[in-house]
Amino acid sequence: MAAAALANQVEVLAFDIFGTVADWHGSIVREMRERHPQVDGDAFARAWRAGYKPAMARVASGQLGWTLIDDLHRMILDDILPRFGLAHLGGEEREDLNKVWHRLDPWPDSVAGLERLKRRYILCTLSNGNIGLLTRMAKRAGLPWDCVLSAEVFRAYKPDPATYLGVAKVFDVEPGQVMLVAAHHEDLEGARRCGLRTAYIERPLEFGAAQPKDVSARPANDLHCTSLADLADQLGLG
Template sequence: MKALAFDVFGTVVDWRAGIIGELEKFGKSHGLQRDWPAFADNWRVGYAPAMDRVRRGELPWTRIDDLHRAILVDLLIAAGIGAGDSDIDHLSRAWHRLDPWPDSVAGLTRLKQRYVVTTLSNGNVSLLTNMAKHAGLPWDCVISAELFCHYKPDPEAYLGCAELLDIAPAELTLVAAHPADLRAARAAGLGTAYVARPLEYGPDREPYDVASDHFDIVATDFVDLADQVGA
């Protein structure tokens, strides 16, 4: 293993708490009361179907920023919420301002002493760069599905990441909290490291049992991951 590529939303940053917080600020500034946790969940739920529209050719290649904004507009309309373009633009970029899980920065800092550490996210390059600046994430580089015009779990994203790093797929390990992402990476020839994020979808979600998936590494957090790989 020469490099670790990290899924970002949910694995490195706590998207749900961050988006709920941004929605609450938006609601307060507009005198609105809504079920903001449910709104945040619906915003995230719209992400996969939006990417599928691109895969089916119903939309041209589209950055995640633009998909996020379109989903947000639909949700605001459905909720009967009026907002100006500048307010929508600011709120849609809440995904740029997410905070890391408590162990993320410390774990990444250790890991990069021994390995190349990069993002491998469907988030676009500007989103990931702004997020790194906001959250203090010490990436060696920022690699996005945008560079390949293929969202994960398309194999082009995993293989393209290895190619950009000039290493074999087997020398690259994907780190993710999402088993489907890891399975797709394994099918493309990458190593796999599952990191548990039991609070990603809130405290009421049942923990996922990954024992049957046989991932190469199973860790409780990034510090535990660093311990396991000798960083």
């Protein structure tokens, strides 16, 4: 579908957050540099994130009951701290460090890009992060959401169809009137299976400069964008 026709069909833009709108890796590295400069923040950030999918898989399989991402992040954190010489951290220190996910910095283009997109579209989050986390992150970073939606609302983690179809249901639109905006192909594939439109955002430094991502275009996506500003350009927003 041509970009102009797509721009007119879509009513809701739903955004993945970790890596797409917010720089989780750089934010964790920054906090580790401030709190524990003796630790390799780059390796620490990647180790923490590496536990993300396995932890969610335990919930999806029924091994764990429904669990908020805040609590999964804490479980992963407790597991990795000894590997980085931080087993001595007390409960309050661990809890505050775990809330780094509430304090993630947006990518440099995120706020301005979202403000442009908001002129025409309903903007919502569609993240596995819980509502409290996403709301506090938005408040701190100035992210101008119209609505905060989360896996918590649907009690299912992406790529469960309940998440993507849930957005359409919340706004009483057809799936094809919702576009998922994400930097992760698995997420976008899940959205397409449910009939959503998809826009890929290049975030080559999501895992840090030492581990650049392949951000090559894939023809299955409706749009391929270098940034949220580029997404606004392609959708015809000045």
